[in-house]
Amino acid sequence: MPENNALNTKHGGEWKIAWRLVILAAAAINVAMLLAALFVAQIRGLDAWIFYRDPSAAAEVGFYTGWISSLGASLWIGSGAATLFAGLLTRRWDCTFLGGLTLVLGLDDLLLIHEDVLPIVGIPEIVPMIAYAAAGLFWFFRLRRKTFDGTIVFVAAGFLLAMSASIDQLGELFPTPGSAAAIAEDVVKELGIFLWAAGAVGYAAMVTRLGRPWVDPADPNSAD
Structure with missing residues (x-):
């Protein structure tokens, strides 16, 4: 099938690698944010959940x-x-x-x-x-x-x-x-x-x- 052949081209492979990098980057950024939230919460005596909550909900306004x-x-x-x-x-x-x-x-x-x-x-x-x-x-x-x-x-x-x-x-x-x-x-x-x-x-x-x-x-x- 022409569609299958297109997926096997070098161009298609490059796009697949690019999207894998996007997924890895997104996961790495979110892990870094989680670690930062846990670190700051530890030194400030806070619940790490506060960094993920909506401000109006956290402030109860x-x-x-x-x-x-x-x-x-x-x-x-x-x-x-x-x-x-x-x-x-x-x-x-x-x-x-x-x-x-x-x-x-x-x-x-x-x-x-x-x-x-x-x-x-x-x-x-x-x-x-x-x-x-x-x-x-x-x-x-x-x-x-x-x-x-x-x-x-x-x-x-x-x-x-x-x-x-x-x-x-x-x-x-x-x-x-x-x-x-x-x-x-x-x-x-x-x-x-x-x-x-x-x-x-x-x-x-x-x-x-x-x-x-x-x-x-x-x-x-x-x-x-």
């Missing part, structure tokens, strides 16, 4: 707790992964850097790395914030392709994210009663995330278009 924050982190991570993939696919350093930065920002936001994790090891919150700002400015002024027509989106996103960080820092220096300042910070931050994610995906689309022309199936002269 409403299921809607943190919905908007989680949505923002998901947008950052999703757009970062897509942009990083586009950069690696087209071998474009500018797109790869943007995707990696966006992905790191999303993971930081989701896992509270610069807010809670790094201060435990003595790294002030302001240090990673400065590093992120420097990386963003480096990409914008040195790596960004000048032909990108969505520059204004990144300008607006950067301004809003900087404003959110400023509100957060001012809130720590001058605490205010109520939640108005916290809500203002998060609203501005979420808008910045939405714009950044849109810009990142748009940039990935532009780079992919430049790296490999789109194919129109209806056009006989279109080449793949």
Whole structure:
């Protein structure tokens, strides 16, 4: 049968080996996470199950707790992964850097790395914030392709994210009663995330278009 012959080709064998590596990598990562959870639980006197539970269930609060924050982190991570993939696919350093930065920002936001994790090891919150700002400015002024027509989106996103960080820092220096300042910070931050994610995906689309022309199936002269 032709189908059986195709499976015996070198190309088919390469794909089979690749998927085996994916399975092994997924298993190894999950084992590493389990060991890390057991280790931290041991030294912190916690139940390792806490690392696998949903935060709202663990805190015994409403299921809607943190919905908007989680949505923002998901947008950052999703757009970062897509942009990083586009950069690696087209071998474009500018797109790869943007995707990696966006992905790191999303993971930081989701896992509270610069807010809670790094201060435990003595790294002030302001240090990673400065590093992120420097990386963003480096990409914008040195790596960004000048032909990108969505520059204004990144300008607006950067301004809003900087404003959110400023509100957060001012809130720590001058605490205010109520939640108005916290809500203002998060609203501005979420808008910045939405714009950044849109810009990142748009940039990935532009780079992919430049790296490999789109194919129109209806056009006989279109080449793949």
